[in-house]
Amino acid sequence: MQTDANSLAAFRAEVSQWLTENIPADPGFLLPQSFMEVGSEEQLEFLIAWQKKVYEAGYLGMAWPKEYGGGGMPQVYQNIVDEELMNHKAPIIFNVIGLGWAGPLILDMGTEEEKQKYIKGILTADDIWCQGFSEPDHGSDLGNAQTRAVRDGDDYIINGSKIWTTFGNYAKYMILLARTNPDAPSKYAGLSFFLSPMHADGISTSPIQKITGEYGFCQTFFDDARIPASCLMGEENQGWKVAMRTLEYERSVHGGQASTYKFLPIAMADLLNTCRTIERDGQALLEDPVVQDQLVQFLIEEKSLALMKVRGDIPELCTDYPFSLALSGKLVATELFRRARQYAVSLQGGKGGLYVGDDTAIEGGVWQRGYFNNFSATIGGGTSQVQANIIAEHALGLPK
Amino acid sequence: MTFINIEANTDMRFSEDQQMIQEAARGFCQDKSDIETVRKLLSSETGYQNEVWQEMVELGWLGMCIDENYGGSGLGLDCLMPIAESMGRQLLATPFFCSTLAAQLIQRAGNESQKARYLPMIASGTVATLALLDNEDWGASKSQCTLNSDRQINGRKQLVEAADQAEIFLVLYQQGEQQRLVILEREQLSDSAIKTHTLIDETKRAGIVELNHINIREDQLLSDSASAALNDVKLLGALLTASESVGATAACLNLTVEYLNTRKQFGKLIGSYQSLKHPTVDMLNMMEGARSQVYHAATLLADSQGEMTRDAEIACRMSKATANDALLFAGDRAVQFHGGMGFTYECDAQLYIRRAQWSQQQYGDSAHHRKRLAPLLLA
Numbered sequence A: 001m002q003t004d005a006n007s008l009a010a011f012r013a014e015v016s017q018w019l020t021e022n023i024p025a026d027p028g029f030l031l032p033q034s035f036m037e038v039g040s041e042e043q044l045e046f047l048i049a050w051q052k053k054v055y056e057a058g059y060l061g062m063a064w065p066k067e068y069g070g071g072g073m074p075q076v077y078q079n080i081v082d083e084e085l086m087n088h089k090a091p092i093i094f095n096v097i098g099l100g101w102a103g104p105l106i107l108d109m110g111t112e113e114e115k116q117k118y119i120k121g122i123l124t125a126d127d128i129w130c131q132g133f134s135e136p137d138h139g140s141d142l143g144n145a146q147t148r149a150v151r152d153g154d155d156y157i158i159n160g161s162k163i164w165t166t167f168g169n170y171a172k173y174m175i176l177l178a179r180t181n182p183d184a185p186s187k188y189a190g191l192s193f194f195l196s197p198m199h200a201d202g203i204s205t206s207p208i209q210k211i212t213g214e215y216g217f218c219q220t221f222f223d224d225a226r227i228p229a230s231c232l233m234g235e236e237n238q239g240w241k242v243a244m245r246t247l248e249y250e251r252s253v254h255g256g257q258a259s260t261y262k263f264l265p266i267a268m269a270d271l272l273n274t275c276r277t278i279e280r281d282g283q284a285l286l287e288d289p290v291v292q293d294q295l296v297q298f299l300i301e302e303k304s305l306a307l308m309k310v311r312g313d314i315p316e317l318c319t320d321y322p323f324s325l326a327l328s329g330k331l332v333a334t335e336l337f338r339r340a341r342q343y344a345v346s347l348q349g350g351k352g353g354l355y356v357g358d359d360t361a362i363e364g365g366v367w368q369r370g371y372f373n374n375f376s377a378t379i380g381g382g383t384s385q386v387q388a389n390i391i392a393e394h395a396l397g398l399p400k
Numbered sequence B: 001m002t003f004i005n006i007e008a009n010t011d012m013r014f015s016e017d018q019q020m021i022q023e024a025a026r027g028f029c030q031d032k033s034d035i036e037t038v039r040k041l042l043s044s045e046t047g048y049q050n051e052v053w054q055e056m057v058e059l060g061w062l063g064m065c066i067d068e069n070y071g072g073s074g075l076g077l078d079c080l081m082p083i084a085e086s087m088g089r090q091l092l093a094t095p096f097f098c099s100t101l102a103a104q105l106i107q108r109a110g111n112e113s114q115k116a117r118y119l120p121m122i123a124s125g126t127v128a129t130l131a132l133l134d135n136e137d138w139g140a141s142k143s144q145c146t147l148n149s150d151r152q153i154n155g156r157k158q159l160v161e162a163a164d165q166a167e168i169f170l171v172l173y174q175q176g177e178q179q180r181l182v183i184l185e186r187e188q189l190s191d192s193a194i195k196t197h198t199l200i201d202e203t204k205r206a207g208i209v210e211l212n213h214i215n216i217r218e219d220q221l222l223s224d225s226a227s228a229a230l231n232d233v234k235l236l237g238a239l240l241t242a243s244e245s246v247g248a249t250a251a252c253l254n255l256t257v258e259y260l261n262t263r264k265q266f267g268k269l270i271g272s273y274q275s276l277k278h279p280t281v282d283m284l285n286m287m288e289g290a291r292s293q294v295y296h297a298a299t300l301l302a303d304s305q306g307e308m309t310r311d312a313e314i315a316c317r318m319s320k321a322t323a324n325d326a327l328l329f330a331g332d333r334a335v336q337f338h339g340g341m342g343f344t345y346e347c348d349a350q351l352y353i354r355r356a357q358w359s360q361q362q363y364g365d366s367a368h369h370r371k372r373l374a375p376l377l378l379a
Helices: A005-022 A041-056 A075-087 A096-109 A112-124 A239-250 A268-277 A289-311 A324-346 A349-353 A362-379 A384-395 B016-032 B035-041 B050-058 B077-090 B096-109 B112-123 B226-260 B274-303 B310-337 B349-361 B366-378
Strands: A129-132 A148-152 A155-166 A173-179 A191-197 A203-208 A217-228 B128-131 B152-161 B168-175 B178-185 B194-196 B206-215
Touching (some): A096 A112, A096 A129, A096 A173, A129 A155, A155 A173, A155 A203, A173 A239, A191 A217, A191 A239, A268 A324, A268 A362, A289 A324, A289 B274, A289 B310, A289 B366, A324 A362, B016 B050, B077 B096, B077 B274, B096 B112, B096 B128, B096 B168, B112 B168, B152 B168, B168 B206, B178 B226, B226 B274, B226 B310, B226 B349, B274 B310, B310 B349, B310 B366
Parallel strands (some): A129 A173, A148 A173
Antiparallel strands (some): A148 A155, A155 A217, A173 A191, A203 A217
């Protein structure tokens, strides 16, 4: 496959054209801004149909191996698709835990049988995946997970509860971290990793209403749930290593995702547009020097973030703390988005107090909802504070 | 990431030339400018060792971006960044930046005979500097310095880097609506014309230059196009200072991390406290952001052969704003995190907080650059 500039430009044009022709019309109901807020059947059906369409066009899993349903092409092709999806503000590619985390993990560490069984269904959206890591009492402290898995013949019996299970009520499979040896010398040594079915006796879910008022994730309960022993991934009690690898995919430390288009883009350009439409003291906010100064500051930070990814590929320019760029991306990006969205609401005068559903809200309340939803990014996948600890300890070498 | 404007120019490369220069410059600056040497030079007259300056000349650094026809090596401006960053890391202060910028200005706005006379001098180590400011305002669009009908220059220039050491001065003056430049030689100034400033950053040197009826030869006037060249060189000055500041921030961060990893209080290494740990991560991230901006700007300038395109201007201004903020934050927190020691002159944290205060003003503070970015980015 050609990766010269001309071939890539031609491919980009082709994808752009396809998207222009194939992005579905406004369905007349609110679409999710991120994969973490699919809260209704109609949203789900819409997103399954969209993902299937993108896959069937050949634009999903382009760099995954052909024999399991991927495209067998260089990663750069998928990157172009993801960029164009963003440029066109297409609906999100929703099956993220499969496409972004479980899929690359299985391709990386899974057996041939696991690859044959799971990969294709992730791409077609026939198999929705969820993640069972966090527990009600153990959010950021993942290593302390207490959900028990006890071997019983050809099965494991699972007891306990997982929380923040995105797609928990829709998923067919879960990547599950559970404790197989409570007496292990360290908390990490007693954990095992499972590719667990969700449709089994003793597994139930209960939806959680989010800060935005919408639904999107669940608490999952395991009550003497019996799953086949073949669901164990890797060795018993070696699950921590697998979980860490999963988190690396989740935090985009490694490439290999079938798509990374999991949030509807709200870019700085949108913030600028908002500032064009709101007037204060007889002029657009965009003309106000105080506002301009803050917007420029955001644009500088946005640029730094974009450049960070480029510099990460130039090792000679990363000699001080070689892991810092890879480890810092999530923290820096999500905190910037949070501040920018919060700022966008603050600019709205009295209408900053309105919310989605009020037809006089500025842009339908998109910034209010976006600001709230952004907490899923600064909290989920390890809070910003935990991220800062990780960077301090692993990039700077500071003590625990 | 969803917030990124992916159409933004994010070109960045690190060329073989840059790599070689980085290796040489890191080693050189480490050898010549350990912290004891830096401290010894604080109270010296010039702030640097002449033999070190001569070695820099022999390494070809002063002529690096001067055309080969005029005794230089004709390398791209991107090659200056690893040098500037290495100097910043070791707090090695010499008249390298002002000499380099003066050479760039002559190269861009000088006529053939001016280039032939001055550029080889600078390449071989004659100290040159820019005398731009009448006062503290880097944003000033007019100078009070004038040339009268007898071709005598009058005025007063402040904050002139290496004023005491310079043999060549590029002086900004006003002619009607135009900003123009003249090349002055040291022998045209009386001994009392130069007064040394007391600087917050004791590694640096700068002074006031009094210009009282100095007779100027016609061949000392730079061309009409000097004002465009001056804008470009000021942006380049911002970028070089940014690059130097990134190096200083890295050193300041290292100093802080080392202290956090050795100092114990309440039975624990203080680096284990999140109230110190997290701001240290902020230092790191700010430094990384600024460094990315600097090497991006360097790449754009290499690609445009030194021409200050719109994207290059944006990149230079963003570099300076981010590097200012990074070093200011790092220096400030370094002092605080050293506790009682941090308040002493003996603690090296003071060197960085002082450097931060000086460098943020050189070629414009952060607000100055954000203000000028606004019309470029928000139109």
